Amino acid sequence: MKQESVKLINPFRFTLEPMERLLQINFEKDPDTFYIGFEPQYYNDSTYGRGHVILGWRTDGKIDVYYQPSLRIENKTYDTFGKGLNEKIECAFDVASFDIGHKGVQVLYRFTDKYGRKIKLKIHEKNFKKRSPFNLLAPVGASSQTPSYLPLVYLFDFYFVRKNHTVVDIHIGEQSHKLDNLPVTMDGMRMYFSRYSAKPLIVKFNPYSDEHMSVMSLNEREETVRTKDCILELNWQESSPAIRTLRYPTPIYPVQLSFVPPFPDILTMEHNKVKEGIFQISCHPSLGLLIGRYRVIKRENSVKIKCCPTEGWSPIPEKWSLRFLYRREPVYREWPMSYEWKAFIDERSPLNFYMRSSWKRLKR
Known part of the structure; x- marks a missing residue:
């Protein structure tokens, strides 16, 4: 079959x-x-x-x-x-x-x-x-x-x-x-x-984007998907895939984006529903985590996504002098907190999607 x-x-x-x-x-x-x-x-x-x-x-x-x-x-x-x-x-x-x-x-x-x-x-x-x-x-x-x-x-x-x-x-x-x-x-x-x-x-x-989006074809219940640029790990909720992690290979060490709960499938997401969660960006274990929150809302044929690294960077200092430096200079931990990414995805025709996205600095 x-x-x-x-x-x-x-x-x-x-x-x-x-x-x-x-x-x-x-x-x-x-x-x-x-x-x-x-x-x-x-x-x-x-x-x-x-x-x-x-x-x-x-x-x-x-x-x-x-x-x-x-x-x-x-x-x-x-x-x-x-x-x-x-x-x-x-x-x-x-x-x-x-x-x-x-x-x-x-x-x-x-x-x-x-x-x-x-x-x-x-x-x-x-x-x-x-x-x-x-x-x-x-x-x-x-x-x-x-x-x-x-x-x-x-x-x-x-x-x-x-x-x-x-x-x-x-x-x-x-x-x-x-x-x-x-x-x-x-x-x-x-x-x-x-x-x-x-x-x-x-x-x-997530560099600035103003372009058509590609639509991936998956086998149902496929948990790991390899693309040209990254590896996706999925969770399935009935017949809908949600993104649990996205891993980007590099010549030095892979970078990973994780979602809790998994990022929802925007194609099957119900209209006028809001879904929220936490995202984490990690690299080598010694580099700690960059942590923030995401929010998704779908209305008619449009989806709005917002991501903000609200928790900043959580380092893992290996030296006492680094612990002192991070306390003395909070910019090392706090600089990502003022960044905000917004994306608007419009379905212009069946399976024809266009995304406009950008970053801005928030006043804090």
């Missing part, structure tokens, strides 16, 4: 930013006229290309992006950084060297900024003491004003630049700048606030 096909719509998705390593250089307490920090990044990917990027964090909250001609990067990549993109500048770096080894970070960049000034960024760690890196969900979205996605920047092999046995030379034009200090000691050492990751995993959750 032929098994009956069941239809399902999945309104959730993750996309990956394929960065290989990054370093954040902060001198906010000794600022330049235009910049308060730089962020070197290195890519080696078939989509983006191979090469170096340096974000110039501006005093006005926006960013300038200096990038090598070998790279293909889009403006929308930087929607969620601070107040957004100010300008993209193609740049032939005189020197571009960025490595992370057992001694720490080794960086040397020389280039000319858009104001005609010679820039030198040099940080060479020479500390033979064994590093003790950890994993972190970075609060990069804390200052975003017009986000087009929820930025999940999981930093593996993350550590701060140690002060002892480190050569630092930050020059903008004729002026040198001092790095900001980390307010606590870590592993018995004084640190700069500059920090780096040898394995950044940058995931965009």
